[in-house]
Amino acid sequence: MTDIVIIDYGLGNLRSVTRGLEHAGADVTISSDPAAMHRADAVVLPGVGAFQDAMQNLAPLKSEVLDVAATGKPMLGICLGMQMLLSQSEEGGLTDGLDLVPGKVVRFPSSVRKVPHMGWNSLNIKSDHTFFKDIPQETHVYFVHSYYADCAPEYVLASCEYGIEFAAAVVNKAGNVMGTQFHPEKSGDLGLKMLDNFVGMC
DSSP states (O other), X not given: OOEEEEEOSSOSOHHHHXXXXXXXXXXXXEEOOHHHHHHSSEEEEOOOSOHHHHHHHHGGGHHHHHHHHHTTXXXXXXXXXXXXXXXXXXXXXXXXXXXXXXXXXXXXXXXXXXXXXXXXXXXXXXXXXXXXXXXXXXXXEEEEESEEEEOOGXXXXXXXXXXXXXXXXXXXXXXXXXXXXXXXXXXXXXXXXXXXXXXXXX
């Protein structure tokens, strides 16, 4: 059975992510133990709340997270966890992220509809990455966010339209670190299929 560690740094929707991964057949552990992260087949970085607080909480584990990513082990960031993969965020003042995916997290412009972007929206899948295996174009997924990832096209797995086009899923150059701005664990059967694809990468 695939062993996946959800990184516990004090900010994250751990229960629903755990259930989603268990549905995909994974053996899930919630842990802040670096040894557990290194032993696992894959790691997940969840996140709910503000970027600056999240990075402060993650600071004691930052070097370990970067080391795990460098091994080529699959890593998935979800929502704020995805944003933390990027180089920096302007939320709460300019704050450095993990810099695993080059880019910046910025707030939706005031001209864009209602903020936060909350509810179901469709994906424009731009890559044949394993994470989106058997996922059709315009699949609807669930979002809750006021900031979005601004990064170069080569790091965008899927985009979404909300007044502007933004990165809904990102990936690093090596292809093992990916993130979703949406919540796959809250996105119905196709969201669970994405988590199943992630488990399959292990």
